[in-house]
Amino acid sequence: MSALLTSRQADELHKSLIAYLNSAGYAKAAQTIREELNVPEETFDPATAKKYEGLLEKKWTSVVRLQKKIMELETRAGQLQHELDNATPTSLAARKNHDPSTWLPRAPARHTLQSHRQPITCVAFHPLFSSLASGSEDCTIKIWDYELGELERTLKSHTKAVLDVDFGGPRGNTLLASCSSDLTIKLWDPSDEYKNIRTLPGHDHSVSSVRFIPSGAAGAPLSGNLLASASRDKTIRIWDVTTGYCLRTLRGHGDWVRSLHPTVDGRWLLSTSSDQTARMWDLSQPESNSLKQTFLAHEHVVECCAFAPPTAYKYLASIAGLKKPPPASSSAEYLATGGRDKQIKLFGANGVCIKTLTGHDNWIRALAFHPGGKYLLSCSDDKTVRCWDLSQEGKCVRVVEAADHFVSCLRWAPSVFKEGAAAAGDGAQANGDVQEQIRCLIACGSVDLNVRVFSA
Known part of the structure; x- marks a missing residue:
């Protein structure tokens, strides 16, 4: 004892012990300890007893709290060490300079958006403005x-849970579906205070996914008047949003169709289903042959899908064993x-x-390829967003603790496309006469009622 505590600390501990036993009703034990430790009664008056009464409990609870904090910090240090061990020179440089082609999200989120009263089911970014739409089981969409x-x-217009949202539509006239x-x-018109301009009935059961189909016109990768549901x-x-006609x-899936993803040129459409399959449709062909x-x-319900951007082909071809x-x-x-x-x-x-x-150790709910092509991001009911490095055979290089409950949806903000040399600069990738500027921005929604935005 003497080797660990100074005489003053030992004196405080002794008085705390005696005061604690007295306050807890163990007068005999307190008396015995006082005699053993040679603490005279005149130095342990009622005022001193009062001073030391709660000290032992306070110290005890603070030690437990500090132990918990130490364990949390050790876990965090382990995560950071794992990131460091898996870091490549390019990813370290990316962190320093925010190179858009290799940027990945990290906790904490820049914004945690709170207002929904039920779990979040979907999120979508406006292609031009700093607007984000989120849908929820509370029947509302929030902008x-x-x-x-x-x-x-x-x-407010839907009478049951909102299951998906997407921005798109004819060029120069972005709509929200x-x-x-x-x-x-x-269909909602952002340019007219998000007025509900059209309702499309026709499905015989819950509509689980909507995606605008791009027209593939140069310089307008997000334009087109077709919508898939x-x-x-x-x-x-497949709907025409200008007329509202289906x-x-x-037809082909044997069960609930869960999600959709069109290609950037609007020719192909990917779908997933509870029938444990994904299917690819050629929209240039007639219905019977599509x-x-x-x-x-x-081996279970396929929840989500994503087409890889051409920037990912070199990594995926290597995984596939192609030269x-x-x-x-x-x-x-x-x-x-x-x-x-x-x-x-x-x-x-x-x-x-x-x-x-x-x-992941729970259902996977959404996927998003990094526009730079090197990474695939996924979110899951295990509360995380994971980043997979396709240049390392799909190795998981980052785990982001993204929510306090299931992460139900994930979207990467669409790139900004500029024509000609005006676009040259950070994260710009040439594509003919059109330059793609990658935005370091993702959003995810959770059953914890929060929408989180991660950005560089």
Whole structure:
């Protein structure tokens, strides 16, 4: 004892012990200890007893609290060490300079947006403005300014859970589409205070996903007047948003169609389903001949999908064992799917699974390829967002603790496209006469009622 404590500390400990035993009603024990330690009664008057009464408990609880804090810090240090061990010179440089082509999100989020009263189901970025839409089981859509972290407005019209949202539409006239368990799709006009300009009925069950189909026009990768929707009625419908007409219905899935993802040129559409398959559709073909490929590798519901951008082809071709990547002019060479079997599958367009990524320990809910092509991001009910490095055979190089509950949705902000030399600069990638400027910005939503925005 004497080796550990100074005489003053020992004196305080003795008095604390005696005061604690007296206050707890152990007068005999207190008396015995006082005699043993030779603490005279006159130096231990009622005022001194009062002073030392709660000291022992306070010290005890603070030690427990500090132990917990130490364990948390050790866990965090372990995560950072793991990141450091897996860092490459390029990723370290990216952290320093925020190179958009290699930027990855890290906790904490820049903004945590709170207003929804039920779990978040979907998020989508406006292609031009600093607006972010989120949909929820509370039947509302909320529009946020993600730069200020503020709520702009709440859209109310759906009568059941909002399941998906997407921005897109004809060039120069961006619209917001939403779909719901109330069997409808609604179109909102951001330029007219988000007025509900059209409701598209037709599906016979919950509408689980909506995506605008790009026209592929140069310089306008997000324009087009077609909208695809997926439903629990096992069908996919293609709509003309200017007229509100359903142009075609794609049938083939044997169960609930969960999610959709079109290619940037608008020719191909990917869908996933509770029937444990993903399917690729050729929208340039008539309805009866549009199903191009079925992807069979998951052992549970396939929740989400994403086409790989051409910037990822060199990494994916290497994983597939090819010496030369496919041409960048081709838009549907590789894709990723994620499911309730906790696995991410990377496929070639021929239907062959080239890689299985494992690491999440719950359902995978959304996927997003990094526009730079080197990474794939995924979110899961295990509360994390994971970053997979395709240049390292799909190795998981970062785990972001993204929420306090299931992470239900994830979107990367669409790149800004500028024509000609005006775009040259940070993160710009040439594409003919059009330059792509990658935005270091992602959003995710969670069952914890929060939308989080991560940015450089």
